[in-house]
Amino acid sequence: MLEKIRTAPAPIVRPNAAYDYDELVQEDRVHQLIYTDPAIFTAEMTHVFGATWVYLAHESQIPKPDDFFTTRLGLRPIIMVRDAQGQVRALFNRCTHRGTTLCRLERGSARMFRCPYHGWAFLNSGKLQTVPWRDGYACDFDDPKFNVAQVPRVESYRGFIFGTLNMAAMPLTDYLGPISGPIDEWLDRHPGGRVVIREANRLMYRGNWKLAYDNSSDGYHVIFSHRSLLETENRLAEEGDKGMSFYKGRPDDAPMYVAYMGNGHHFKDKRPNIEKRPGALWEIEGAAPGTEHVEGELRRKLGARALEALDLCASEPVNINVFPNLSILGNHIQVIEPLSVDTTNTTWYGTAVVDEAGIWGDAIHDINALRMRTQEQFPNFGEVDDLANFEEIQRGLAAQEDEWVYMHRGLGVPGRIRVADNGVITAPATDEVFMREYIKEWRRLMRTPPQLSIRREP
Ligand code: FES
Ligand SMILES: [Fe+2]
Numbered sequence: 001m002l003e004k005i006r007t008a009p010a011p012i013v014r015p016n017a018a019y020d021y022d023e024l025v026q027e028d029r030v031h032q033l034i035y036t037d038p039a040i041f042t043a044e045m046t047h048v049f050g051a052t053w054v055y056l057a058h059e060s061q062i063p064k065p066d067d068f069f070t071t072r073l074g075l076r077p078i079i080m081v082r083d084a085q086g087q088v089r090a091l092f093n094r095c096t097h098r099g100t101t102l103c104r105l106e107r108g109s110a111r112m113f114r115c116p117y118h119g120w121a122f123l124n125s126g127k128l129q130t131v132p133w134r135d136g137y138a139c140d141f142d143d144p145k146f147n148v149a150q151v152p153r154v155e156s157y158r159g160f161i162f163g164t165l166n167m168a169a170m171p172l173t174d175y176l177g178p179i180s181g182p183i184d185e186w187l188d189r190h191p192g193g194r195v196v197i198r199e200a201n202r203l204m205y206r207g208n209w210k211l212a213y214d215n216s217s218d219g220y221h222v223i224f225s226h227r228s229l230l231e232t233e234n235r236l237a238e239e240g241d242k243g244m245s246f247y248k249g250r251p252d253d254a255p256m257y258v259a260y261m262g263n264g265h266h267f268k269d270k271r272p273n274i275e276k277r278p279g280a281l282w283e284i285e286g287a288a289p290g291t292e293h294v295e296g297e298l299r300r301k302l303g304a305r306a307l308e309a310l311d312l313c314a315s316e317p318v319n320i321n322v323f324p325n326l327s328i329l330g331n332h333i334q335v336i337e338p339l340s341v342d343t344t345n346t347t348w349y350g351t352a353v354v355d356e357a358g359i360w361g362d363a364i365h366d367i368n369a370l371r372m373r374t375q376e377q378f379p380n381f382g383e384v385d386d387l388a389n390f391e392e393i394q395r396g397l398a399a400q401e402d403e404w405v406y407m408h409r410g411l412g413v414p415g416r417i418r419v420a421d422n423g424v425i426t427a428p429a430t431d432e433v434f435m436r437e438y439i440k441e442w443r444r445l446m447r448t449p450p451q452l453s454i455r456r457e458p
Helices: 038-047 172-188 209-215 227-235 280-284 292-313 363-381 383-396 433-447
Strands: 002-004 029-031 054-058 067-073 076-082 088-092 107-109 112-114 121-123 128-130 153-157 160-164 195-205 257-260 266-269 318-322 326-329 332-340 343-353 404-406 425-428 453-455
Touching: 038 332, 038 433, 054 067, 054 076, 088 153, 088 160, 153 172, 160 172, 172 266, 172 318, 172 326, 195 363, 195 383, 209 332, 209 343, 209 383, 209 433, 227 363, 257 433, 266 433, 280 292, 292 363, 332 363, 343 363, 343 383, 363 383, 425 433
Parallel strands: none
Antiparallel strands: 002 453, 029 404, 054 160, 067 076, 067 107, 076 088, 112 121, 121 128, 153 160, 195 343, 257 266, 257 425, 266 318, 318 326, 326 332, 332 343
């Protein structure tokens, strides 16, 4: 059963109407208000995090019937559940009695959710099952309005589950469009074309969520912001240039590039910097002290195939950014979670290789052990640099009389930016064209009145 959400329930004033988004988002710059204004943030929760496809969970987090995982859709608390029949649902984590959250655990397995407040119990399909001392009520509890609200559209792309409240949103595969190419390539480097999610690095910063999305294909900052990481990796190196050393010198002359792929998605492809031969990726991986014996084991067990296995442990040099909240970075799945106009969670889920066909034999455990260690590197020693930048931007933007933030690197430079027939825009690695393009999509969404719905079991 679908319920249309009234777009302007009186007496709530639509804060959005107060802004001219053409003024706030210009060709070369954006107004600081888009990062600092609580009313704009509130509007984003419907215009962006209600009306587009938003990444919710990975199928490996709820592999079996009754498995659940709690998350958010914008600010809405959500229980992602594979119900008893195996259907994946995104339930609002909200009791229909008095509105409290039904489930306070991060994950688990449950056929029912019993509200901790007064004990109403709901099947994991969202349907109300029992109400304590029902004889105290005169109402009809078969009315669907007492069933838990849920996200009306939930679709999955190769394990990545997305949801939207917008019944008019295009199909998920159309929404992803060309960015599904890099996602496919990222998955297909693993046996069976899939990964499973493992534990996460959880980092919170005092800054707006878009600062993370602005940065996630930014090749301009690397050599400056991540200097200590690059120095550490290379100080420990016995030979060659490690990590992101290819940013030294003039990164725009390197073969890597940045691409804008439509619907807000952008992609940083550093793979062309690396030679195409087994072991080339592993060679630039920074040292992870204490793992030498695991690498030795792998080489002993696999002989000539070891280099291929070691490449699977090495960080894949891509940043695949799916608007508004999913980034596939190296081997991580990073989720951007807005909490308020100036508070954001970033969660870096590690991923592991599954080898159902037994291609790697028992070496798969060494591969995943080594891969886990390589995935400790960037969130711990690189992401902290980025978060410090985001927090300092937020602090800087408090100087509100200086209104503009620039993103015009590359704009107007002849021959620098290329547009392909399918609309994909590519530019040298340090270009800000991806920021200019995604923020136009953000502007379009902010100007479009969202038509949102929720669903309940009949
Ligand atoms: S709030 Fe859930 S049963 Fe009362
Ligand atoms: Fe960075």
